[in-house]
Amino acid sequence: LKLPASGEGRQVSDAGERAVIERIRQRLPPAPAALVVGIGDDAAVARPDRGALQVLTTDALVEGVHFDRRFSTPADIGSKALAVNVSDIAAMGGAPRLALLSLMLPAETTLEMVDGLIDGLIAMAAASGVTLAGGNLTRTPGPLVIDVTVVGSVKPRKILRRGGGRAGDAVYVTGEIGAAAAGLGWLRAHADTPCLPDDAALAACVMRHRRPEPRTRIGSLLGRNRAANACMDLSDGLADAVAEVAAASGTGALIDAALLPIHPGARAWFTSAGLDPVAAALSGGDDYELLFTVPKRRRGRLRAVIREGRGVTVTRIGELTADREVALVRDGVREPLPAGFVHF
């Protein structure tokens, strides 16, 4: 793996808008039959899934806020721009279907940069069953922005909202937490080292920051068999997600520090940086895992989801409570949950 060299190729301002669009179009795989009109008309037209509701989300990556070209390749950025949207669809129990790509490019953006963005986005689209249906391209006097919209589908009564939890439900999280924050921390501390850390666990953390993998399959399974009654993704960190789900559900939550699946590389990195690994993992954003709640009587359904989940781990970390307090229990003592990632 190589971090990006500074672009020296032809710039989008020389190539012109149409040439860039044509270049993007040539990189796309053949469109499925459900895409009736693709790139090149005033709008895209697609056949929706029969009997399904539409799920819609949009999320933007802004250079200097959400990514740094020293730390991420163009393909990383393109992949992540789609992944964060797919994660939102998965968190609703939906299946992602179509993406629209809105690119705002500084004049000096190279064609190689655009190619890389598109290739990363296409790879994530293939992995998550998404078709790039259309988009928009414009120049900007500011930072590069890649804004993606994803439209998915979900069957009625299979929607996973944030507010469906009830007191007594067990709280679960997929995968491991803290990895993306630790990876970004390592990158910032090694900004002049264009390579990955030698330590495999820490290298996995860096890759989690650069190439998050949305929990597309498990989100859809959780919705379909109704194992979960509330769900949310961890874009702003686990602590934020717990607080949001509890508030929307009208409950409190008790999270057990000893149960948190903190990524081993993240635990080591936070500790070496003099941070409390529990607090850092709880407040670190950009982990696109899912938080969800399961009533006692549906634990059998959850086991079925885990069996079909292709090795994604699922960890019980606490429960929703009848009072409105949201707290972390550590060594038998309650403390407030740390705050999540703040966008302004």
Place this chain on the structure above:
Amino acid sequence: LKLPASGEGRQVSDAGERAVIERIRQRLPPAPAALVVGIGDDAAVARPDRGALQVLTTDALVEGVHFDRRFSTPADIGSKALAVNVSDIAAMGGAPRLALLSLMLPAETTLEMVDGLIDGLIAMAAASGVTLAGGNLTRTPGPLVIDVTVVGSVKPRKILRRGGGRAGDAVYVTGEIGAAAAGLGWLRAHADTPCLPDDAALAACVMRHRRPEPRTRIGSLLGRNRAANACMDLSDGLADAVAEVAAASGTGALIDAALLPIHPGARAWFTSAGLDPVAAALSGGDDYELLFTVPKRRRGRLRAVIREGRGVTVTRIGELTADREVALVRDGVREPLPAGFVHF
């Protein structure tokens, strides 16, 4: 009408992301029943129209490229950001239904600015039958960006593509052309004059730049009764649209300069600025009128559309031809069409 004063109020960076989202939410009208999950969850969920295809488009306005705060109020910008997307849906023969709003705000953006953007967007949403279903908010170190996605619906076999025209079809345009370009020209020439021109026709041109009105109803009618076989909006100017429709349809086109419905205020402004009004009106972008083609046997259907079109004028300006030449006929002499608006 007043152009914006420089904002002196509280800034989004002080208020915080959640407070800004809550402020936006409070300005929205009640959601229709078709919006199953609105703002505040991982994604929005909506019930699609029965038996319809989805139409999807996205378009961004970038400060310093697409708007200038000296010339447009926040409400103008919010209204236009939605209008340009609704225009794309109308150009496909579709009915716009849902919008997602992606706002990238510099830290010093005032809450009043956000309120204005939202109020303008909500007014255009009400006028075009659109529900704001969700979106995303982020800070940016660059210019303000308002990126909107619109999802609409269209019945199968009622889609208006660019490439449906045939040689012999008459070419029509709605409304009047050149107004937005003339209005922007006037604003640039009077950048220190915070008011509208005294001349009513020129004032209408300025308002066309600031508050374009998409041809929502007529686009939908043209698709529904199948009067037109090709359609495109004039976001990049009439000359560009004629060239695009002809290329996509595999035809040429002859446009008659004497038939062009040039806005009277635009004609006067271009002439006073020493420009050829025909060339300026043909190449000026930002006129969100519709260009469409009608086969001879469907002219009766077009008359029905015009009757139901609530006073929107429709003008025949030429025809598609069997050879591939795209030309303007002026005083019996053919000349090439001028180029359209270039984004890079």
